[in-house]
Amino acid sequence: MRDLIYLTVILPLLGFLINGIFGSKIKNEKLIGIIGSGVVGISFLIALGAFFETLALPLEQRQKIVSLFSWMVVGKLNVSFAFQVDQLSLVMALVVTGVGFIIHVYSIGYMHGDKGYWRFFSYMNLFIFAMMNLILADNFVLLFLGWEGVGLCSYLLIGFWYDRKFEKSTVAEASKKAFIVNRVGDFGFLLGMFLIFMTFGSLNFNEVFSRAVSFNVPAYVYGFIAIFLFIGATGKSAQIPLFVWLPDAMAGPTPVSALIHAATMVTAGVYMVARTSIIYASAPQIMMVIAIIGALTAFFAATIGIVQNDIKKVLAYSTVSQLGYMFLAMGVGAFSAGIFHVMTHAFFKALLFLAAGSVIHAMHEEQDIQKFGGLKKYMPRTHITFLIAALAISGIPPLSGFFSKDEILWFSFANSGLFLWIIGAGTAMMTAFYMFRLYILTFDGKERFGKDKHPHESPAVITIPLIVLAVLSVIGGFVGIPEVFSGEHGNQFHNWLAPIFKDADRKLAHFNLYSHSTEILLMVLSVVFAVSAIWFARYVYLKKPSIASDTAKRFKGLYNLLWNKYFVDEVYDAVIINPIVKTSKSFLWQIADNKIIDGVVNGTAKLIDIFSVNIRKLQNGVAQFYALVMVLGIVAAFFWIILSL
């Protein structure tokens, strides 16, 4: 099955082409849906086959390159359409095709009746195609093809309902914003690639990584490569300062938010850092920068999440925050823990979004949690699955989120110290709080919706995917039970990925100075934090709702700051976007181009014109005039000779 891995790329492409070209003529929604999800389902089976095949092989044979054809061969550059099957890409491939398949099936029900049904499925397939290129690529350029490709799909899918309004602006505006902010990141990624090529003379992973071990390259070069690539990651994975596009990306249909803007695409940056771990391990200062940016993103996004009232917006900020965790993991050198969180997060965050979609459907496109309440009675399956996901993301044992989040917190403490642990644990507390605020305001308490709304449970095509994801959210963590519990076998997930990170780990050479008892103590502490935050949320939003509004009133300034997301969008508009547009229009175009340059050009023409018009007057055809000029000339010459004597 490993040799067939290219099919996991080709099949979604095929699905895209079929639905894209013939979709408008296929009147049968079911057929379109089956083609769309079928290709992803088969891709998942192939990836699964490849996984088991690899699992059966001894360690040294677990990496394989499947090459299709060469892409660009110029000078020293030689890159191909070639896919790398190894432990890391297989984990990602399983998550993308697996969760992707579930979300495709969900969409069959969710998008029912939409005019752009075929368009939706073809875009979704195109996304899977691009994402598979991104994670299977054996070189930076093909990774970049996937990288920009998922950006394009994100653009197309955010703008899916291109004629609608979104908040203060339009859906089209939100989609453009996503693409352009991503492009800012891509600019950094490109520079990173150029510097890699200049330094190592190649852009193929295996060559670059082995030369990174054997070449003697100055540390600052690694530093620049690492920072350039990380700029790319901040764009794609919505980190400070480029996170602004992700909350607006919620303008797209909910399955899109689940698949692209939560479970898969936004984790591409994390994957990329993990893939290039050897380069980051060679630039320890930059790793510190990443850890801090990750921790700050996690923290600030969580604070914003606490006050938002749009169900998808809360989840969006929660995604930004969780991505921050993953970068924190990367920054402290816990690469496999970060990838572990990518996986568990894909389960529970996809579930949260899909369940939210189910609620939004039931409430006739209403998204304001102030207008929900008491829905558990009407939508039992959506309710229970959402609750499971909320518990998982809050880090309640033994659900999946507990294991992955705890591993990250532990490594932050062990590799870097108390400061990052405190930020991480504080964020975990806020996470539990806002998730249960969301849960309670939606499913618990009094019904706050009008009589015109008749909430009802969604059909099986929607609830079954929820249940599958709920099961994964519960058991997904068991593949990575930490050493402290599992004993001598160690962390299975960690062992599986270890060969990928061995060079980086060797370079970082962490010494675990702490005992198991410290680890357990911190673990217990973080669970206590989470449980108390949940209890507090129940107290505030169920028992004493007045507390929430009183606090908001008392700390009006802070509340406004959070409600307006720290005014980051407004600052970007005022400081960067408006000045550029204004200068371009009123100076570059209207003055530099039209007045100065054209002024010189037309001025020259005019000057010649004036000159010739005047010089022409000399030739007026009057003989007497010529005689006069001649006499004057002779007189002048005469005087000149006399004077010069």
Place this chain on the structure above:
Amino acid sequence: MENSLLLTYLILTPFIGSFLILFFKKGQEHLIRYTALAISTIAFIISVIIYFQFDSANAGFQFIDKFHWIKGLNIHYHVGIDGMSLLLVLLTTFLTPLTLVSSWSSIESKVKEFTFFFLMLEVGMLGVFISLDLFLFYVFWEAMLIPMYFIIGIWGGKERIYAAVKFFIYTMFGSLLMLVALIWLAVYAIGPLGYFTTNLIELYAVSPQIPIDIQTWMFIAFAFSFAIKVPVFPLHTWLPDAHVQAPTAGSVILAGVLLKMGTYGLLRFNLPLFPEVSVAAAPYISILAIIGIIYGALVSMVQTDIKKLVAYSSVSHLGFVVLGIFAMTQESIQGAIIQMVNHGLSTGALFLLVGIIYERTHTREISDYGGIAKLVPVFAFALMFASLSSVGLPGLNGFIGEFLILLGSFKSPVLGSWWFTVFAASGVIFAAVYLLWMYQRVVYGEVTNPKLNGLKDMNNREIFVLFPIFIFIVWIGIYPSTFLKVSDKSTAKVVKQMYNPEKINPVQMGLIQSTK
């Protein structure tokens, strides 16, 4: 194949064809159109035959045909191509028939004259790309101006006369400098050679021996002439006017082929004739190129007229090409050549699309549009596709060119700093800004202009024109080797003439190369 008559057949086809057109009478418009299509298709077929007979392992000139033209001055009819010119010849013969078809509905008056000028234009363009004699080159270069002048001046928009004159004078000014320089060069060659010659291959060998200060003046004269044509900032202001006023077919050829004559000239004449001066001038010209990339993009962004927006985007795109040429690495020059082709395809497609919608609505103001995705889905898709190609999305053609240019310029020893690439690469952000913003305002949103209701989608003829272009956009994006391999040896040769890669010390470049 060393010697061949194929290139002569190629150039004679539209030449004879254009006179054939003159025999038709008024009222035979249909016949004229189909005859012209047939003639230009024959030219395309001949160029495809040349492609298949071309030996890409040979870096020198092939398909040479040479005989005395002006005996007393030792001037020859001397044509031949290498990999670099072959791609541009193919681009020319590919775009001409498509553009002719695109004008079937937009050009309704004086069809005979239009077709005549158009085929003459093709003769001029092909001549420029295949001439190996400087004087012959100059004749084609100038001859091509005349049909373009009439195409803009007769079939253009409201301000056509102003635009046509501006275009003519700008270019003429540059050409005169080139004429002076080429005579000077030929006269100078008498010293070492003992006879007067305008043979490019002979001059290649002689010109580096000319005293460096004289070479510098010659370089400037040539470069000035080509830079106007490209156009390099700040010599670009003829372009928006000419593009906007020209009929669609004129804009397509202007952007698709004519601008490439400038970059081709730089690559064919400036670099190999004056290698030392070129290396010294590289940073300065690259700075102008980069200003062009950013300036063109920013000015494009704030245009209110779609056609002007596309026109300014050319300034930005051609900036990449000039940067690629003057970065003088093989990656960057290969990128520059493929980018010339790319720009011809994607900007050509954009102009065609603007023309298609203009024919229906008679407005080019962006604010008059909005929400047309629902009304004309095929058009909306085509515009998206062409825009993405222009934006440089990986998988489509634009990416290959931009990527190779930036990759090559980043490590360029003659530029010697990353900063050039850092600024140039910001162009990829701005390209997304101006095209997607335009797209959003034209295609997305709700229909607010009642005049747009009843807008008709693209018809079969229009799809037929765009479809082949789109095929090549994908082809170059996925499998560029078909085209890269053609010019591989020729560009390697140019790079080798410029400097000795062994001599360049990486430390001087601000980066210590890694050592084993």
